[in-house]
Amino acid sequence: MDLELRHLKTIRAIADAGSLTRAATALGLAQPALSAQLKRIERALGGALFERGRAGVRATALGDLVLERARVVLPAVCELQEEAVRFAREGATGHRLGGTHGPLLGGLVDRLARGGPGAPVTTYTSWSEREIAGGVAAGRLDFALVGVCGESSPPEAGRLAWTEVARDPVHVMLAAGHPLAHRAEIDLADLADEAWTDVPGDGCFGDCFAAACVRAGFTPGCVYETDTASCVHLVQVGRAVGLCRATFPATPGLVTRPLTGTPLIWRHLLGWHPESRAARRAPDVLAHARAAHADALARSATRGPTGP
Missing domain, CATH: 1.10.10.10 (Winged helix-like DNA-binding domain superfamily/Winged helix DNA-binding domain)
Structure with missing residues (x-):
């Protein structure tokens, strides 16, 4: 043998x-x-x-x-x-993007497709930031567009080059008829009795949210972890309140409001392998990602501070 x-x-x-x-x-x-x-x-x-x-x-x-x-x-x-x-795989022209849910990936795809119609843009999406980063590290993807909570380190931090696209305060989504919907901003403690809904992920956001609630004096009683469309539906019908980024688009039947004191921050990051052929395209892709974030923020229900 x-x-x-x-x-x-x-x-x-x-x-x-x-x-x-x-x-x-x-x-x-x-x-x-x-x-x-x-x-x-x-x-x-x-x-x-x-x-x-x-x-x-x-x-x-x-x-x-x-x-x-x-x-x-x-x-x-x-x-x-x-x-x-x-x-x-890097001999071919074009961009292979990996990203999580949200309007930023769609905006980046649109800008890259318009900027170079002869170069194909392909995408891979996953709830797992680690999976996407691993795809870039292994050469299956050119760029990763993901987010991390606060100042947390991104996945594959030792192998990939990461640059901040922007940072958003995390907002709360409420039904348009919610008793707190008229406020310009909402204290997290005022939501202590609410059920919550959020999308899944393998970063530390869930732990950061739980810690913010503890600092506000309560523990979330119920959290529905599901896809974005289901989160929106649960908020619209008043079954739960949700967490979202400042770039969340205006949606009938719900409003988004900043949380008092900005207890949670979401950083949008672009990552690539520093030794890949795609690395030379990184400045251009980063510029498009930042422009896509600005476009998404302009279309959102409320506006908040952005990064560079």
Whole structure:
């Protein structure tokens, strides 16, 4: 049997887990199947890689040697694959954008399409900022247009170049007939008895919102996490109040109002790989993103401070 990368991944998984049982669970295998695979690998390498005991497994001297090499080989192969994907896909003209929901991505696509009609613009959307950033790091996307809460670090901060497009105060959405809808701004504490609705995400916004509520003296009793259209509907019918960015467009049946003291901030960020071919287009794409934000803010129900 020839040694393959998958065999090195199996050996590393067993070492990391410390037992065959836990490693089998992590790899999605039955333990007997993993044990049989390990025996085949050990035969191919000429000796035992692990000592079995009641407390789990421990690498032998041969196992330590193989693990040392695996920790060099596996990241190198992963990096090679990412670079190959990036090289193969970046030869084509155009822009491959990844973004979360909201009007900013649509505005950026429109501006890029109008500015270079001969260069195709493709998009990939996800609720996961980490997934989008990972796509840029792996060369599957040219740019990531995402947001983070407050001063939080963006995903893949060590691998991608990130620049702030703008920053928005987080507003509250209310039904047009809500008793507080007439106010110019609303204190978060005055919403203590409300049900809330918001869109999902894998950043820290949910924790930041909960912390802001605690500072205001309450804990949210109910939060409906759903898609944007459902959030709007729940607000329009008075079932909940919602959180939105200052760029949220004017919508019949609801109003948006800033929160007193601006307890929550949303930063729009553009990210790219600094060594990619797309990096030279970053200043132009950033300028279009900032213009798209200004357009979205002008169309929003209320206006708030923007970034650079």
